[in-house]
Structures are given as structure tokens and as C-alpha cells.
Amino acid sequence: MTIQWFPGHMTSARKKAAETMEFADVVIEVLDARLPEASRNPMIEELRKHRQRPCLKLLNKSDLADPAATQAWLDYYKRQPDVKAVAISCKKPGEVARIPSLAQTLAPHRDSNVKPLRLMIMGIPNVGKSTLLNALVKRKVAAVGDQPAVTKQQQRMDLGPRLSIVDTPGLMWPRIELASDGLMLAASHAVGPNAYIDEEVGVYLAGLLLQRYPECLEARYGLKAVETDAVGVVETVARKRGCIIKGRAGELDLEKASLILLNDYRNGTLGRISLETPETRQLLLQAAAAAKSEAEGGEGDGRQGPGSA
Template structure:
């Protein structure tokens, strides 16, 4: 099942973002540190490059991501022209407070303070854009929630005499090209519930955990670590169901409920610091998807 989710309000939001980009100095693009490229909207890149705007890439939720993988992503992003990258958690106001200074370094034409630095926060739904704005403003202005697409309209506010900030609605793009990107976005709660099947998404997540973080499964669900190499994703979900007593009539396991348990535990960080993609896995995925088909 290919995951696609593009509510109607996003078309209007994209048009408004393109208009605001004309008067923006720096784009603050917020992504999920656990899946930085899967949560990077290609439309945001297109809009800012059309206007030749520099980008501060903010890898939010870094406290939930594998720190070694996050460092690899920071190195990867810092090699790109017109971009700086920083990893942080919006739960730590001291880390967020550094952003205006980082943005100002990307816009040297605003160094004389004759005009305020104009920053625009962009990104996909549910990566923490509104929380970031509230922390910077030190007051609750932007509405936040644990479901995607809470923010529906732009909001511009003055941080101080030298800095203005615009928060934009979360934007996805009309067609998610790579199936694994859709599954990572769904696992991380960046798409609406009506766009996915919990069991399919949880199966994808279980496969990633089996391959890269089997100890997280063993620790959280009391699964025998020695048995994990012989299990597949379905067996993991069934094991979670049995451990949690999620049973149907006749003693059959309730895979749907177990899938929701796994997804929520991942989203809440209860599995530990997990990254769903690395620069290496991203490169391998792109090479596979771009490889020409071989005729029989």
C-alpha cells in the first residue's frame, strides 16, 4: 500500500508560502531527526531555491534519534551549499534560542540591523514547527498537537526589534515517490490516520528494529534476544501481542492492537533513541529505486 496524504488546505498553504518566500531572508526547515530526508519536503527545497534563499536545517526531536546517526546527518547536510544544519530538541529552550543567531550568519546583508531579519519556519506536519515558534516567542501563540496538520494558516510575529518570524502550516507533497518514505512518515505520525494501515506501518517499523535495533525490542517487550534473528516482522508483532495479553477470542493474537502499541512506543521514545534512516541507507535506497529494470 502506497501512503499518500495531501489534504486540500495544503494547496492554499503552498501558494501562500511561495508569496511569503519573496520577503523572507532565511528558511528554517524543521525535519524529524529520526528520518531527516524522508521528512524533507521537496516542495520546500524548490520554493527556497527559486528565490535563492539560504536554509537552516533543524533536525528536531534529536533526543529521540540515534546520536551517532544524527551526527552523520549533520556532516552530510553541512557539505551542501547555502545550508547550515543543527540538531536539537524543542523541549530544551536553550538549544532553540540559538536559532536566530545561526540564521543571521546565513544572511550577512542583515548584519547592519537597518532592517529586521525575516525568518520563515517550514516543514512537514507534526515535526514541531509550532512548538519551535512558541519556544522562540516564549509564549504560546501557535497551536500545537500530537496529530498532523494542526496549524492551518500562517502566523507572523516579532521576536524582537531585529528579528521577525513566520510559522507556516505543515506541508506534504502531492505524491510521495518512495514507499519507504511514506512508511517512515506514517510511523512517525506525520500523515493522517486515514492514509495508512497500522499493521503495515508497524510491520515496516518492526523490520527496521530487527535489522538495526534488536536490543530495543528485547528490552521493551521482554522478547528473547537470542530468538530475534530467527523472527520476521509479523512474528515480532505477534510476540508483542502475547506479552501484552492482546488476545482475541479463541486465544488468537490481536495484531492490530499490538501494531498500535509498537507505533505509539516508538513515537513516545519508549524504545530508546531510534533513527529510521542513515545517509548510507538513504543512498542505497535511492540507488535501488533509480536502477534500470533488467529484462528477463
């Protein structure tokens, strides 16, 4: 079953975003550098293309992502029209300071007191939009939390006579088509915890890590990746961290162990990890399109990815 999460306030937030975009010059789309396409809301692209607005894609949390994968994503996005892409950490002021000048290159006609540059920050929940805004204005003007959907209202800030910024609530889309996207989003804490089961997401993450980053599992938990499977990873974490269900004769608490694994990934304790690359994304979309075509006679999942026309 695919994870779905679309809180009620997001319907009105989407409508408001569509109205606001009419008055924006550049859309700043904040993505999670560890899963750029899975964390890309297709509604944002639809809105900005309808308004013909250029986009500065920020691959945030790049300090947590695999540098090689991040570079591959930058190369991919830079081939798209009306798009610039940069990898940053919104917690590093020096990197954030580059953003206005980068955005300016996408709207060179907006650079005066009469025509100030108007930026609109968008993205899914918990990718760092509010942290970005606070860093840009150099003070706390937006609530920041480790839970998704902390921001629920738009707010506008003027950064001098030549620059204004609108921060928007995190927006999901009504239906996540690919099951793996939902799992990656849940693993990265971009959807509410009531939308998924920690153990299921933990086992998914363990399987991905076994395939792509076994050395991270070995270094953190002292397990031999070649001798186990995804469930075995979670069981090893449970034993290593003493996750035992009381009164169950030593039964392992796999839910608690899964949360430990997820948190170690989320905060970077496991190392610099990316959940997808342009290559794995393309393979995923091809497999999904083939499965859908076989089952329904359709033509894919409706979301473009690397290699799409």
C-alpha cells in the same frame, strides 16, 4: 502500495508559502532527526532555491534519534551550499535560543532596525514547527498537538525590532514516490491515520528494528530477535501486552499491538532510534532508480539524496 496524504488545505498553503518566501531572508526547515530525508519536503527546496534563500535545517527530536546517525546527517547537510544544520529538541529552551544567531550567519546583511532578519519556519506536519515558534517567542502563540496538520494558517510574530518570524502550516507534497518514505512518515506520525493501516506500518517498523536495533526490541519486549521475524515481533507484543480479540478464541489483535509498538517508538520508550542514515538513504535511492530504469527506462525518483550531484 505507497502511502499518500495531501489534505486539501495544503494546495492553498503551498501557494501562500511561495508568496511569503519572497519576503523571507532565511528558511528554517524543521526535519525529524530520525528520518531527515524522508521528512524533507522537496517542494520546500524548490521554492527556496527559486528565491535563492539560504536554509537552516533543524534536525528536531534529536533526543529521540540515534546520536551516531544524527551526526552522520549533520556532516552530510553541512556539505550543501547555503545550508547550515543543527540537531536540537524544540522542547529544550536552551537549544532553541541558539537559532536566531545561527540564522543570522546565513544573512549577515539583515541585522538592524531598518533591515530586520526575517525567518520563515517550514516543514512537514508534526515535526515540531509550532513547538519551535512557542519556544522562540517564550509563550504559547501556536496550537500544538500530537496529530499532524494542526496548524492550517500562517502567522507572523515580531521578536523585537531586528527579528520577525513567519510560521507556516505543515506541508506535504502531492506524491510520495518511495514506499519506504511513506511507511517511515506514518511510523513517525507525520501523516494522517486515515492514510495507512497500523498493522502494515507496525510490521514495517518491526522489520527495520530487527535489522538495526534488535537490542531495543529485546530490552522492551523480552523477545529474542534472532528467533523471529517482523510479524513475529508484532505477535510477541500482542501476547506480552494482552492484545486479544474478544470472542475470537484467543486470536491476537495485531492492529492494537502494532499501535503499541508504534507509540513506543514515537515517544522514545524503545530507545534512541533512527529510521535512516545517509548510507541507507543512498542505497535506497540507488535501488529505486535501478527498478524504475528497468521498468520504465527512467532515471530515478526525482529526489536527490546523499551522494547525488
